[in-house]
Amino acid sequence: MIHWPHLLLVLVVGTEGLVARQEPQRTVFRSNASAVAVDVSVREASRRPVTGLTMRDFQVYDNGVRQQVDIVSYGKLPIDVTIALDVSYSVTGTLLDRLRQCVVQLMRDLGPEDRLRLLLFNMRVTRITPFTRDVKLVEALLRNTTAGGGTALLDAISVALVSASSDDRRQLAVFFTDGSDSSSATSMDTLLAVAQRTRATVTFVMQGALSSLVPSQQAALAKLAGETGGRLLPVGPSGDLSSAFRNVLSDFRSAYVLYYTPRNVTGDGYHTIEVKTTRQGAMVLARRGYFGS
Amino acid sequence: MTVRKFTVGVAIVAAAVLQGRAQDSPRTQPPQVFRANTDLVVVDVSVRDGDRPVTGLRVDDFVLTDNDVRQRIESIEATAVPIDLTVVVDLSGNTGSRWNERKSAGKVIEGVQAEIARVTALLRAEDRLRVLAVDRNVQQLVELTPVASVAPVQRVEFDGLAALYDTLAAALLQPVQPARRHVVIASTRGHDNISSIGADVVRTIAERSDALLHVVAMETALDNEDALSAFQCEGMGYCWPTRRFWVPFQRRLFGPRPIHALLRDGVALAEAARRTGGDLHKTRAFSEATLAGTFKKVFEDFRNSYVLRYSPRGVSRAGWHSIDVKVAASRGYTVAARKGYGIDEAAPDALLPPIPNAPRTMRELTAAYARGGYQQVVDGIRQSRDPSQLPREFEGAGNVWPSTPHREAAFALDLAEPAVFSSKDNERQQSYRLLERFTRFVRHPLGGDTFERYWHFAVLTMLEGSVRPGVAMAFVERALDRFPDEPRFLLSRAIVNEQRWAGVGRPERGDTGERSLPEDVIRAYERVIALPGVAVEARVRLATFLQRTGRNEEALQQLSAAGSQTSPDPVVKYLRLLTTGKALDGVKRPAEAIDAYRAALGVVPAAQSARVGLMNALLVSGDRAGAEAIAEQIQTTRDDFDPWWTYWQGQFRLHGQAVARVRELSR
Numbered sequence: 023m024i025h026w027p028h029l030l031l032v033l034v035v036g037t038e039g040l041v042a043r044q045e046p047q048r049t050v051f052r053s054n055a056s057a058v059a060v061d062v063s064v065r066e067a068s069r070r071p072v073t074g075l076t077m078r079d080f081q082v083y084d085n086g087v088r089q090q091v092d093i094v095s096y097g098k099l100p101i102d103v104t105i106a107l108d109v110s111y112s113v114t115g116t117l118l119d120r121l122r123q124c125v126v127q128l129m130r131d132l133g134p135e136d137r138l139r140l141l142l143f144n145m146r147v148t149r150i151t152p153f154t155r156d157v158k159l160v161e162a163l164l165r166n167t168t169a170g171g172g173t174a175l176l177d178a179i180s181v182a183l184v185s186a187s188s189d190d191r192r193q194l195a196v197f198f199t200d201g202s203d204s205s206s207a208t209s210m211d212t213l214l215a216v217a218q219r220t221r222a223t224v225t226f227v228m229q230g231a232l233s234s235l236v237p238s239q240q241a242a243l244a245k246l247a248g249e250t251g252g253r254l255l256p257v258g259p260s261g262d263l264s265s266a267f268r269n270v271l272s273d274f275r276s277a278y279v280l281y282y283t284p285r286n287v288t289g290d291g292y293h294t295i296e297v298k299t300t301r302q303g304a305m306v307l308a309r310r311g312y313f314g315s
Numbered sequence: 316m317t318v319r320k321f322t323v324g325v326a327i328v329a330a331a332v333l334q335g336r337a338q339d340s341p342r343t344q345p346p347q348v349f350r351a352n353t354d355l356v357v358v359d360v361s362v363r364d365g366d367r368p369v370t371g372l373r374v375d376d377f378v379l380t381d382n383d384v385r386q387r388i389e390s391i392e393a394t395a396v397p398i399d400l401t402v403v404v405d406l407s408g409n410t411g412s413r414w415n416e417r418k419s420a421g422k423v424i425e426g427v428q429a430e431i432a433r434v435t436a437l438l439r440a441e442d443r444l445r446v447l448a449v450d451r452n453v454q455q456l457v458e459l460t461p462v463a464s465v466a467p468v469q470r471v472e473f474d475g476l477a478a479l480y481d482t483l484a485a486a487l488l489q490p491v492q493p494a495r496r497h498v499v500i501a502s503t504r505g506h507d508n509i510s511s512i513g514a515d516v517v518r519t520i521a522e523r524s525d526a527l528l529h530v531v532a533m534e535t536a537l538d539n540e541d542a543l544s545a546f547q548c549e550g551m552g553y554c555w556p557t558r559r560f561w562v563p564f565q566r567r568l569f570g571p572r573p574i575h576a577l578l579r580d581g582v583a584l585a586e587a588a589r590r591t592g593g594d595l596h597k598t599r600a601f602s603e604a605t606l607a608g609t610f611k612k613v614f615e616d617f618r619n620s621y622v623l624r625y626s627p628r629g630v631s632r633a634g635w636h637s638i639d640v641k642v643a644a645s646r647g648y649t650v651a652a653r654k655g656y657g658i659d660e661a662a663p664d665a666l667l668p669p670i671p672n673a674p675r676t677m678r679e680l681t682a683a684y685a686r687g688g689y690q691q692v693v694d695g696i697r698q699s700r701d702p703s704q705l706p707r708e709f710e711g712a713g714n715v716w717p718s719t720p721h722r723e724a725a726f727a728l729d730l731a732e733p734a735v736f737s738s739k740d741n742e743r744q745q746s747y748r749l750l751e752r753f754t755r756f757v758r759h760p761l762g763g764d765t766f767e768r769y770w771h772f773a774v775l776t777m778l779e780g781s782v783r784p785g786v787a788m789a790f791v792e793r794a795l796d797r798f799p800d801e802p803r804f805l806l807s808r809a810i811v812n813e814q815r816w817a818g819v820g821r822p823e824r825g826d827t828g829e830r831s832l833p834e835d836v837i838r839a840y841e842r843v844i845a846l847p848g849v850a851v852e853a854r855v856r857l858a859t860f861l862q863r864t865g866r867n868e869e870a871l872q873q874l875s876a877a878g879s880q881t882s883p884d885p886v887v888k889y890l891r892l893l894t895t896g897k898a899l900d901g902v903k904r905p906a907e908a909i910d911a912y913r914a915a916l917g918v919v920p921a922a923q924s925a926r927v928g929l930m931n932a933l934l935v936s937g938d939r940a941g942a943e944a945i946a947e948q949i950q951t952t953r954d955d956f957d958p959w960w961t962y963w964q965g966q967f968r969l970h971g972q973a974v975a976r977v978r979e980l981s982r
Contacts, residue, residue: 141950145923145957145960146923146955146957146960147923147927147949147950148950148953149950149951171960172960172963174923177923177924177927180927180930180931181927181930181946181949181950184930184931184934184942184943184945184946185943185946185947185950204817204819204963205959205960205962205963206927207893207897207923207924207925207927207928207959208927208928208931209897209900209901211901212900212931212935213931215931215935216931216934216935219934219935219939220934
């Protein structure tokens, strides 16, 4: 059984591209094996991704107990990207146009097996297309988008996290928002509980909005992103939104996936995860934990 | 000398209304069938032969003309018609018996109570009484109440300047039900200091009023008052501007030179009373008239009156109608008939072109509005390119419907709405100015009537909906200034406080954007949770506030305290269940939260907020498949409505009803 990182049952039989100790092309697990998969981004101080790391370069701790990394995968698994755009009344027509271009550009950056799903949210959370690779479809759908209404950001995040997706694909959810929330039924505590039980990495792209957010809101969003291994990415009012979106995808794509089978820890409840690397000066960004069941 | 008196009343009513009333009253004739959409004029007539009322007259005995055109009297009723009596007591100036003596409030109230007792002793069970008082403000000491349940007077203002003409106008403008007669008996010291209108305006109002006005001169009081005024002016320099309309009796008797008792205003006032069929009663042979005594004489006429009904034919509908009633072949009978009535309604719809689907110009809009084309008016206003232009034109147009100011106020609501919700500052400011202006215009001089109450409610619901708490709070306070105990207005204050606390919406020009404190919000809701009609909503909103601030246990206590109290409003029902679910989530009772969310979805099946709550709770409880199924529903539902989305808009959901009621009351 593989936890990704929430103990989803995945039979990784004949999975290509996994990097095991001897870098085999194929790895066979016993059908009742239990494993946890963790996305790990390793970067130099200059933010350049560090490549070529093997299992020996990682130290993984589950509830403080060092674990044996079974497999390391790098840039091989297909990615499902969820783009969630805030279309509340604060998003003007010009910004909508720019967002449309960003999403189209991002789709062109997708790998051959990657897919993109588009959610729009104001007070209502709406999926305008399921996972797809059809750029023209997405572009046409975005052309019909108008902005207005309040914002249910936390509800949108929760829905995006809970939405069913294939276990054999990595999950990235990118939210473009000003960070304010006026209409959610979900509290931040509940959202954290949801995030601990789901596996997508959540990143926020926030254009010129951080200054208008109260510190507690900023901290809450940063905590949520950090919990999932994502981050909060501010973009200045005249900043390059398209680059921001593309960088988020590029960073995610250049992450490692570590697999380990938890040992000497109890199965149930919340497990903290800590990932370290032996590479000098490198920064590690990984999900902070998962919920065992 | 033969004393001849008469009483007359006129009412223009929809025939259907009258028919309904006739069915209600066992004393009236069997129901008659009237044509719909036809004006029916009801005329009260008394006929006297000297001091003796003439009874037993039939339809054929009367000759009635409307604008000199003889009319066919459709029915006649000889009956003791129920009376609505308005007593006006003058408490201005010095209410003491001598100029150097001042009475306490208790003594003044005692005097008023005694007057009320004397008058009510003359009334019948089916009659009703209202008491107004003259002072610097128009005071309603007793609202219109059946005689048996007149409440004691609690508080009076007295010894101030006199607003007699304003008070008389307020009395004369009271609406009268078709099957009743309105009598106004007013006492006066004979002077007016601060009314906004003059005696000539009172005369004009009286002419068009359905009331019978009798004015009683308090000559002794005026004499005392006059001595005090002279002393204050000459000795102390306090010389009040005074519109006095008669010279006091004793001065006339002993003064340096004989002058006419009535001055110019007095003549106008006497004429006002006479045009309603009443009179101005002065001292006769050293015997001063009294309220009760005057009413006793007047009341006799109501025991033996005739009610004539006719549908005007052969005369133009709009404009002033002169009425003349005679008894055919009478030999010295005195027949009293009001001198006329006025109609300024538009012509019947059948004669007019259809209302345009979206009227654009102010002329088209007001014409459509006057004919009840509300939806067309709303559509036309919403399609306006510049939402601030129409309010400006409306203000510039002056008095569009001078005889129906309520209609103007109702129209102003529709006119202001698109601008209130505009994203442009200048448009919003224009709408606020318009509403503020009409806030003053709708003020009823007696301290707030049903129309004013609903008008304020329509404004508050609109401003709550626009989520501009800084502006809304100013209007809330104005409404509460007029109706301090109105539960919906108090709830409005609590809601706007919560909006301010949350920092939702955007500050307006001049608004500091100051946040309310949590204690302010709680206090405001706590003040409302015991009030009828809003208790459940106030408690649910308080619980929601507590839940939002992490005080889940307290929220659950509030929801529990609501007990079996229910609200017929599905929005309140839904919010109650949703908040219950969220509070249970907050105290880690997911199984109960799931039940609450499911119950909420029983009220509003596709509501996103309850679905999200349920989805989260299922996931946390370990039901991943259930949570994923609901996530799918949430993302693919397009046309749902979620009451939670309107939470910050407060009572905006009631705005349509409020406006409809205002329109109804304005007609």
